[in-house]
Amino acid sequence: MAGGGAADWIFYGGAIHPMDGTAATSALAVRSGRVVALGGDAHDLRGPRTQAVDLRGGALLPGFQDAHVHAVAGGLQLLGCDLSGVHERDAYRALVAAYAERHPGLEWIQGSGWYGDVFPGGFPHREDLDTVVPHRPVVLTSHDFHGVWVNSEALRRAGVTAATPDPEGGRIHRGADGEPTGLLVEAAAGLVTSLVPPPDAARLDAALMAAQSHLHRLGITAWQDAAVGRSVLFDDSYDTYLSAAGSGRLTAKVTGALWWRGDEGLAQLGFLRERRRRAGGRFRATAVKIMQDGVCENHTAALLSPYRGLGQETGLSFIPPGELAEAAACLVADGFDLHLHAVGDRAVRECLDAVEAALPNAGGRAARHQLAHLDLIDRGDIDRMKRLGVIANVQPLWAREDRVLVETKLPYLTDDQRARHFAFGSLARAGVELAMGSDWPVSSPDPLWGIHVAVNRTAPPADVHAGDEHAQTVPLLPGEAVGVRAAVHGYTAGAALANRMEHDSGTLTAGKAADLVLLDGDPFAVGPRDLSSLRVRATFADGVPVHEAW
Known part of the structure; x- marks a missing residue:
């Protein structure tokens, strides 16, 4: 028996997927909130007080992580x-x-x-x-x-x-x-x-607790909050996270991407440094979120060529490219990770230009810079993302032909733009790291729904926002689909990398935190069309159940 005594939990009777490149195993043991053994060695740690959980033919995976959520x-x-x-x-x-x-x-x-x-x-x-x-x-x-x-x-x-x-x-x-x-x-x-009275601290705290419970029910044990700070549409949640982490009520692990105010420029660097310094425990503030453009639906995404039918309209770059490059250089020199909102292909290129110019300032520190959304990307910039080591932070649930896309987005895209739409498969084949998230409340935070769409490029049958037959049967650019393993990786090890949590979570490796999700079926065994029908039986954070639906 391994040192340290008996296990607190042993899981067996199903497929256990470490998601670290090794094959599925038959058992896993947890002690003091950590994974301590896998396979046959796990059973050797059974003691009189060990709680043994029969997976009943289901699956055990690393707890899902959301790489981009609000x-x-x-x-x-x-x-x-x-x-x-x-x-x-x-x-x-x-x-x-x-x-x-x-x-x-x-x-x-x-x-x-x-x-x-x-x-x-x-x-x-x-x-x-x-x-x-x-x-x-x-x-x-x-x-x-x-x-x-x-x-x-x-x-x-x-x-x-x-x-x-x-x-x-x-x-x-x-x-x-x-x-x-x-x-x-x-x-x-x-x-x-600006006229609406902001929610008070109690309301924000209640919101965080409601969100945490909801995300735990979906198997999510960690996330990156992609806008921590006061903006036009988001309330400042920094103190809310700080309070919840300090009191122990934050059971998830959270990376805060601190909001970059475009109108303040470099004057805000000291404020961001102080916020990073004060964060701790399960809440860390190691990234900075910069909005470079809007969205295609209202024609504010920044495009390299004009929208269809709108004259010379190419959208908005919220920050002039020179200012963006200067901000990126200073942030990288200060040790921050960049989390860059880039929907249109011009915004993607401007952000990659900024990252490339900033990399010499990194001082050898491993980067976790990421571009979020990537609705459109120029083919040449895919290889560039790989070369620069930039993570593709994608929201797979959007990559289907629902009414929103068909009626309010596709009519404004040219044939060439449509052919480069949510190019997850191309990114993966080029070796770009994929991290997956939901952008909730923009769309559902259910990782199983996201996995379903990433693999099928069609909508989950239960999604009220895509209830028509077309959305559920006609794939959006099926050649840009990814396999089940790549999709699950994006919600586990890939998201953990984007969240700068890979050393402690994202895979089921001895010594890592016992952040776990128990499913009623095996995503690697069911048919692709059945992925969204899987259900979460339980979620564990640091070896403690935070959601149970046995």
């Missing part, structure tokens, strides 16, 4: 006017009306989770809200967090009229008469959101 925002969505569970215009209106009726004392009605494809022309209008809540301001964040849908009262309080100019980095959608329609995208959202 957990506190997701928790606020769960606690507020949550529109994410429906996908229909009248259903949104009904939910808003019911929420306002249940909360007569709220001055502002806030919510999130709407999808543009349910509206005529792909964009919502203030009149839909005016008819259900005419006298209180309503502010509803889109599911992708790149815009807000507001009613006339909210516009009135913000003083937004036909004469209001578009702010830098944002747009006020207007009707044929020039009047604001009630959709404010990117920085323009701040014209209204």
